[in-house]
Amino acid sequence: MNFVILAGGGGTRLWPLSRKSKPKQFIKLFGNKTLIELTYNRLRKLAAPEKIFVVLNKNLLNLAKKTLPNILTGNFIIEPARRDTTAAFGLACAKLFNIAPDESVAFIPSDHFINDTKLFCKTLRAAEKLIDETKKLVDIAVFPTFPSTALGYTKIGKQISNKGGIEIFSFLGHKEKPNFDKAKKYIQSNKYLWHASYYMWTPRKFLEAFEKYSPTDYKFIQKMIHTTRADIVEKAFNKITKKSLDYVITEKIKPSEVLIIKGAFGWSDVGAFDVLYDAQQATADTNGNVCRANFVALDSSHCLVYGNKKKTIAAIGVNNLAIIDTPDALLVCPLNRGQDVKKVVKQIKENKK
Numbered sequence: 001m002n003f004v005i006l007a008g009g010g011g012t013r014l015w016p017l018s019r020k021s022k023p024k025q026f027i028k029l030f031g032n033k034t035l036i037e038l039t040y041n042r043l044r045k046l047a048a049p050e051k052i053f054v055v056l057n058k059n060l061l062n063l064a065k066k067t068l069p070n071i072l073t074g075n076f077i078i079e080p081a082r083r084d085t086t087a088a089f090g091l092a093c094a095k096l097f098n099i100a101p102d103e104s105v106a107f108i109p110s111d112h113f114i115n116d117t118k119l120f121c122k123t124l125r126a127a128e129k130l131i132d133e134t135k136k137l138v139d140i141a142v143f144p145t146f147p148s149t150a151l152g153y154t155k156i157g158k159q160i161s162n163k164g165g166i167e168i169f170s171f172l173g174h175k176e177k178p179n180f181d182k183a184k185k186y187i188q189s190n191k192y193l194w195h196a197s198y199y200m201w202t203p204r205k206f207l208e209a210f211e212k213y214s215p216t217d218y219k220f221i222q223k224m225i226h227t228t229r230a231d232i233v234e235k236a237f238n239k240i241t242k243k244s245l246d247y248v249i250t251e252k253i254k255p256s257e258v259l260i261i262k263g264a265f266g267w268s269d270v271g272a273f274d275v276l277y278d279a280q281q282a283t284a285d286t287n288g289n290v291c292r293a294n295f296v297a298l299d300s301s302h303c304l305v306y307g308n309k310k311k312t313i314a315a316i317g318v319n320n321l322a323i324i325d326t327p328d329a330l331l332v333c334p335l336n337r338g339q340d341v342k343k344v345v346k347q348i349k350e351n352k353k
Helices: 036-045 058-067 084-097 117-134 180-188 201-213 215-223 230-237 243-252 272-277 336-351
Strands: 004-007 052-057 076-079 103-109 137-142 153-163 165-176 190-197 258-263 291-293 294-298 304-306 312-316 321-326 329-336
Touching: 004 036, 004 084, 036 058, 036 103, 036 117, 052 058, 052 084, 058 076, 076 084, 084 201, 084 215, 084 230, 084 243, 103 117, 103 243, 117 258, 137 153, 137 272, 137 321, 153 312, 180 190, 201 215, 201 243, 258 272, 272 304, 272 321, 272 336, 312 321, 321 336, 329 336
Parallel strands: 004 052, 004 103, 052 076, 137 258, 291 304, 294 312, 304 321
Antiparallel strands: 137 190, 153 165, 153 190, 165 258, 321 329
16 A cells, blocks of 8 residues: 655644644644654554655645655655645546556545554554455544534444444545534534545546546546646646545545545544644643643633743633734634634735735
8 A cells, every 4th residue: 555645735724833834734733743744653654665655735845855854755746836635636646546556545644643553554454455355435534522613524324344443334425614503413413423534545546536526627637647747747737626625526426435434543633723622632721721831721711722831821711712822923713713714814815914
């Protein structure tokens, strides 16, 4: 199995911690290693360096090479521009089709927190076997712990098998980033899991899915397969839909083409402040505050606080807030409004003064 680390995201929902020049995958959010280093170290337990690829925006290449010096130069797949995951998948599949079209490939986000590395690796090995046996797309979904609006939701059907603690389910559909009320209903139904974004198939099968469900994008991906000219690749890449693969393929794909593995390895997307808070609840104080700052609280609970420890942050009578203080920006918002941070970043860009 080959592995593609998806490292081109901007992480705008974690602004102001995450910035365009240094997005969240290159930040030490949990300890002394960045999220992308932790991702690479997990995959090295499964594969040699030559089987690990990284797809990312050209502006992040130097930072990635410095952070991951053991990645082979030819294994960096460079996006000419930032165009969301449909284009990233298309570009990576085009490259891997020329290398190993029928070997299974796992697309691995660079910015996830995993608690149990051993079980994570066992799950990916099970996925590889499942692809070989069934020729179906295999995806991982995890048990939801709160109604997040920053994540996708996978509807599961009957359990197909449970071997060695790896639970496999049929797939009944996908809904990307619902509003809060809908997310609440999904959780209450007990029929939905969080979509963890670990897509696993073969390059050939991914391309067949593009041809079937997004034929216009497939035409441009084909052009990238059959050339080594950077100008042709860039032109084709820039015409691919600027949307997440979750919208372009996953919400359209026939349920019979997909199998879902329930990930039980302690997962967090770290995609928004409510998710970042949830991943660190074990470190919360007696009032449920998760603090990576010099924080003083009076009648305040369940807050996520980041800041320079040389500066005191005090809160009185507040609950369920993200308080994120950096040298040049301060963000205060309800934890469940994490999806709206993107809108603030957009507004800041439009009003640069």
